[in-house]
Amino acid sequence: MTTARPASSHRSRTRANGDGTVYQRKDGRWEAAGYVLAPGNTRKRVRVYGATRKDALAKLTERIAASNLGLPVAAADSTVSAYLTYWLNGVAVHHLRENTHTRYAASIRLHINPGLGAKKVARLTARDIRTFLDGLRTTCQCCAQERDSVRRSCCAIGQCCEKRLSPLTVTYVHAVLKSALEHAVREDELPRNVARNVKTAAPRPRRFQPLTAVEARQFLHAASNDRLYALYELALRTGLRKGELLGIHWEDLDLDGGTASIHRSLQRTRSQGLTVLNTKTLASERRIALPAECISSLKIHQERQQEERQAAGTGWTDNGLVFTTPKGMPLDPANLSRRFRRLLRRAGLRTIRFHDLRHSTATLLLEQGVDLVVIKELLGHAHIGVTAGVYAHVRLRLQRQAIDSLGNALGPTHDEPDELPAAATVR
Incomplete structure (x- = not known):
């Protein structure tokens, strides 16, 4: 007489209709699958993965919850525009301050969607992104956003104003795209973030004019x-x-x-x-x-x-x-x-x-010889590298003054001895 084989513990757990399925793969990972709202008001079956059953189930539950709120859950075969809509309204909105979220939305609407929105996320390459960023640097924004046709100016009348984006804005747009694709990697939608493979030249820091x-x-x-x-x-x-x-x-x-x-x-x-x-x-x-x-x-x-x-x-x-x-x-x-x-x-x-008053404080403190760590804590910078980077020009000027002071102290050197005295050995 044969006895029935007991079902495995993870398969014996039943889930309600619409909650999807969760099971362990042969490679040891856990896979969860379920139906969610996709762009175009359609239903789409998505799969997510995790190291444990709990991880996979949490990812699927998050997607189903977003879908129930009416937010399309984009996947790798979605367009860049559809995925950015999902990421901006379903993910970024929960951890960005409102003004930052507004700036992200503007970057996506004005620059990323017109340049890359129709492409598939899974087929996006580093070359696509590099070409897109090069276009932002060289294209007149009046013409690109068709403001010239509304105002009957610029390219619409054959006199391009050549209003291009600043290097800082191009870097910001690139950062927004990197953040969105990084989330796709974390959700196992993409194997890697191709935007990270594109290196942009560091923009020159904004010039400020502190008070003396x-x-x-x-x-x-x-x-x-x-x-x-x-x-x-x-x-x-x-x-x-x-x-x-x-x-x-x-x-x-x-x-x-x-x-x-x-x-x-x-x-x-x-x-x-x-x-x-x-x-x-x-x-x-x-x-x-x-x-x-x-x-x-x-x-x-x-x-x-x-x-x-x-x-x-x-x-x-x-x-x-x-x-x-x-x-x-x-x-x-x-x-x-x-x-x-x-x-x-x-x-x-x-x-x-007004913000230059803040720069004035830091500059004057540096010139008075206050330690950089103290200035970082006073200004509330997250890392001392931020403080050092912003005020690099001040530190360079102070180095020059220090070197000149040392030069004045040493004076002109003539008839130097061939060897240093033993007591003056420099370590």
Whole structure:
């Protein structure tokens, strides 16, 4: 009499209708398969793989969940345009800040889709991407996006303005494409990320014009009677970003202990308007020491804000922010930039960006001999390489000054001895 062979543990588990199937392959990997929504409002069977049953099942569940939300789940045989739609709205939206997501969407809509959107993801080659990026560098964007035909200008009238993308923008578009294809590799849709095989020349860093020590003193003197003097002084003495300054709450300040906790940033987003978000990166969350001058100006600013609160009465909006309008509302970053430019003109200084105050802080600290690690922590950079890279030109100038100082100390060398004294052996 034969006995029935017991089913394996993984096959005995039943799954509901529509949940797909999961089984172990002969090579040891686990494979999960199920039907999801595909581009064109059709259903498509997809397969995902994992080292364990749990991994494969998690990948399939994620795809089915996205499909149930109406998001087409693209695969390697989809077009680049279809896959980018899936990646942008089903994956990137969950880990990108809203403004970053908007910039990604613009890069895809304006550049990637017109150039590569019709190609199949699985058939995309490094040559395709290299040709695409070369075209971005050399093509007039007025003509490529057909703005000339609408405005009846540029190529439409035979006078091309030759408005090309900057090297920084081309690098950004390339980075967006790399991120999307990297996700396809993680989902086992592609064997490798061909966009990584394309090397682009590193763009020149943006030029900035920091204030000199004399100009910085001139700026602070001109701003001394401004109601936002404490903001300008805090920006110049600590190097905080604009959003970080506008997002500071009184509860973040310890004026008695002389410290400030930076963990919020005020940004304008398309969906929510002015809103307080987390800082740019995890490294941006930091605690900084406040200069004595900033503590004094902040106390004066606090007293002035109390007077404004009393004058506004019921019209005051209480949100706990340090820097507000006279009615307590958050300050718009764009309005602050306009106020800053007016202040520069009033001070008789050249026009710079508000962000250049941050560069001014770092440059002046470097010139005073402050260690690069200290500057990195003050600015909230994720890696010291970022700090070193941004201010490489300053460090080079300081090296030149150091070498010249050493040359002056040594003076002209004549009649040098043939051998160094034994005590002067250099190791």
